[in-house]
Amino acid sequence: MGKLLAGIDLGTTALKIAVFDTTGKMQGNATLEYQLITPKPYFVESDPAVYMDAIVKGFGKLAEQGVDLMDLAAISFSLQSETMFFVDEYGVPLRNSISWMDNRAVEQAEYLTAKYGDEVCYQHTGQISFAANWPVAKALWVKQNEPEVFSKTRKILLIEDFIIFQLTGRYVSDCAMLCSTLYWDITTKKYWQPMLDELGMTEENFPEIMEPGEVVGNVLPDMAKKLGINPHAKVCTGAMDNAIGAVGVGACHPGMFSESIGSTLAVCVPTRDICYDPNRQMPVHYYPIRDTYMMHTFTSGGICLRWFRDKFCKYEMTTAEMTGVDAYDLMTKQAEQTPPGADGLIFLPHLSGSLAPDVNPNATGVFMGITLVHGKGHFIRAVMESLGYLVRRNMEALSDMGIEVDEVRAFGGGSKSPAWNQIKADILQKTICVTNSKEAACLGAAILAGHAVGIFDSIEAACDSMIEVVARYEPNPANKEIYDRGFEIYKKMQNDCAELFDMISKR
Template structure:
């Protein structure tokens, strides 16, 4: 029996899961970490924290699966995009990693867009203009604000590239993550010379370009010693976490649509060709499957509810510590008691800016319509409804591009909440499916790519068809359609009306 270790390098945790050659999960482990936020809008993490967490999660997963390191045929990686690591000439980190959600480079992103123009950027990258989270802006910020670090950096690399180096000695990356570096061309699959010249970086400072799901090589003796793995094990470069998650819930063909509500809300619609949105709203990425693409939107998600729990739910956390009932389960129970529409309470959930289709790094969270009648449960439900409105907006923005959403496959922590899943079905008017592989979808997607490369499955599509099944379906409730139609209209009016305040710097001080 062959076993594959799928590792998901997430925003606030690393999850590792062991799968056998039938795609069955044999054991898994999630290990969390806390991001560093030294200034508003910043998000960092010590690079060694990623390494230590990878090792802890991987060994715990193998132990739970009853599998030893020499039984692992291959390791597949699902990695967050954009998180950037600066390495010196000895490939040692020069500073903490700048995490993808860090928006310190707003001015730099605006300057890059001013120089190149939205259309030129979209033509080369598939992205409708610049965003502060893209690595190109981060590099320009480093050049201006940390010139010593910039000048000493021998390699600029994302997480999967760093781990491929530590494990195999080869520093590599692949299409789905390179899409948003903004110095890689989605048409040629090569680095974009004009952007590199502008940033004053060279190809020698960047990782080797590979295709999604390509094998990097066997683990070196040094890598085996560091990670406690075998030199017979092959490392697969994998793909972007959201691409792997989509693959892991069977989103492999046009007509399928996946919603991942984890730290952020991310949606994926698979398309057969590169689509450049003329409205400059929706970005297009390489998917986890070479030759296929995905319209991929992302914004604030579960981190908003986590913020609410951490700041306002001390009682629920105390009960969780003293019993088996999680704070989120308590919140869900109270949310069910509140009527759809929250008695007029509306929330805008963009605590750290908003992503596509309404990209705006200056947006912030807002509660609107608060009255004396509103209780804590109303505020929690308003968060869930606000995320559902963002989901609906993402679907709306894809429709002019020929995407027809007939069903939604849910994954991520948000998919564990029955009330939230039903709410999303009601708010969008689309059936919402929870797949059998939801719990470890990103790990499974990475494992499928590694399994295809090692000959276990013929293709990602074949593997997904064999392994992924629907466990539950939430059908839209027609009785609340009017409530959510009105809420969506009000939410969009409120969000657009607040732009005058977002654009006024005095409101951001």
């Protein structure tokens, strides 16, 4: 057996792939961006071909870096949740994939809510409502609006299922990915029959269910040759990116809170048992460790800053191309020169609806408090602060359940910014810990792969021995009053704009 482990992170807007040795040392990594397709408001899709194309190019870049891909023992995945594919009997996509960010299926979600009720949804799936972003509502939308596609559909797949089929020829999914589809029952770990009935489908139209971090099989010979990797390398199930990133920073024990700012913002808190929120604000998900669960929410995150960069920071992007300095670093410097609280400018970061604990598929982004004093730095800082407020809102909901946070571990692109980490520490009034995990989601996937093929005795033991905290950001008490007030305004904006969101969505 080889000695290297690959973690493939298939994110919303980019693929990251990294290879590690068995001590956790990264041997090489590559990043490739791809584009989303937004044909109309609330519709978000992708060309299915971009994902395998990025994987092929990613392994090619690793080979160029001198990584010995013939020494690869296993591959696992960190994946965007809910992005779904409709394929024919040969596994060929019949339409563009539909992104997790897509909110087209509002009518279908309302129908399911009226028929079954959100309490039934919560008890069976762990998700707090039949929201438009969940795959079952989108599948129903395709059935009703694209009958020619649906009639030819032989399998409905998530992104993990689609990629594993390309690599191994098997249709397989895992519990941690399926838990937010709403056609999977968290209490039985089987497909939820009422939702299959709604779609007019059977279990045969969906992948085989496995645990996260289990061996699926060898890479197909032709595919191994195409990727340039060891043909005996094992392909293993992974888990949703936010949960597996939590593994990658060692947040494997109850009371440990992980937050990630990538394209999405996500929070995860592992629990030993299914823990329902009596206020039905916090969903329950399946964690990448067998029979472990987590309180987990996610919504638009770093994509808000990317949107602002792409639309309003052409100067910074041009300067970055000329100097080699990252455009985000240039933006962050402007935010650092802006006072905490951005002189009263506050942003709601809902560029594609909002999810738990304040679910509203019609929510949009809002800047509030704009005056003549505000410049670009204020807007950048307001975007960064808004995600700190969103994390705090989740902590507030967890506290209402009796789940207190002992430690915060940050990962994702946002954790690489000392300024952003300090902003979050000040807003949360808690220490933000950053670990030595480079590419945490990829490392978490590699840990799952290593455990699957027997290199590690347990996931917890691997985390404890491979991961350490390398930076701590302590909250500045001087900023507490500013951010306490900002948080109250943020929550009031969320509530007071709800009617306006509905009005805007019906234009």
